[in-house]
Amino acid sequence: MSEARESNRRMLGKLLVVAVAMFGFGYALIPVYRHICEVLGINVLTQKDGTVAPPQNTQVDLSRSITVELDSNVQGTLRFRPTQRSVTVHPGEMTTVVYEVVNSQARPVTAQAIPSYAPQSATPHFKKVECFCFQQQTLQANEAKQMPVMFYLDPALPKEVKTITLSYTFIEIAGLDKTASAGTAKAVQ
Template sequence: MSATEQGRKSVRRTALIMVAVVAGMFGFGYATVPLYNALCTFIGLNGKVSTEAVSESGGAAVDKTRLVKVQFVTTVNGGRNWEFRSEQAQVEVHPGEFSTVMFHARNTEDHDIVAQAVPNVAPTTAARHLRKSECFCFNNQPFKAGEEKEMPVRFVIDPELPPEVDTVTLSYTFFDVTQTAGKSAPASPNS
């Protein structure tokens, strides 16, 4: 085998290795966000909370000796002029006791939209101890032009919440997902 042929084989091998490395980097980069979100949701890191409902049957015993303040913060992403707020700025609850807080939203635009609320919990140590049985964040929320909705959040604070945590902040950011939700989003009168 001549030096020229060996050089060509070496160049081909190097090119194949580089293509494999680039493909691997692209695949890793593509998978990073879903893996990170799944991990954060699973362990409650960065205040990520589950968007699946919990059952209210057979829950933990209510701890009447302790009160936890739960604060509610709302934001609309992208500076849109939608109305979005909780009807109560905060509530005090006993761990293990379910509570319901109503949220108000109104589409102030002259066209239909689909919105999605993304929850976050602070401090991060409280994220895995706040569980919801009902929440508008579980599904996309279609709004007709000018439509208003009253949307409940029913939640419980797990009695296993660390004793040093006496205030939990539940925040929601409303995003416009009209483009990604498509025209097939079901209209829901009470969502």
């Protein structure tokens, strides 16, 4: 019995040594991994002076510049315009532009923006990430809004395209006033 107990103690000691060694090895891998990555130039997030390097988008084509002209049209009572007339971008570069809409009426107005692009060959290469045109906009009486459009141009944009016009037509949607539609729903019932 004492021999079995002694054998179990030796086994427990060996297992504890293995467990501590495994923990130590795992803990030591972190600085070893960082050093290997730094030497190979892989996944380097800090520069030599200790500051964090901003991530760079390697898909931006810095050899080309495209002018995006911003245009606006309105069908209805709203005032609608871009806050700047044009912006110069590189294909692949994320860009944000802002449009401003003003409802000078004494009633809420619901409208939808419809985009168009010129030349038409640029349409499939104009990639919007965020846009007010994705949904209807309701402006309260005398309300003004600044609405962003976040986009990038696909680097596969044909080389001959040097200027793109992004135009929005803001169309007032008749019959969607909430109080009017609620009254209509009660009348139908």
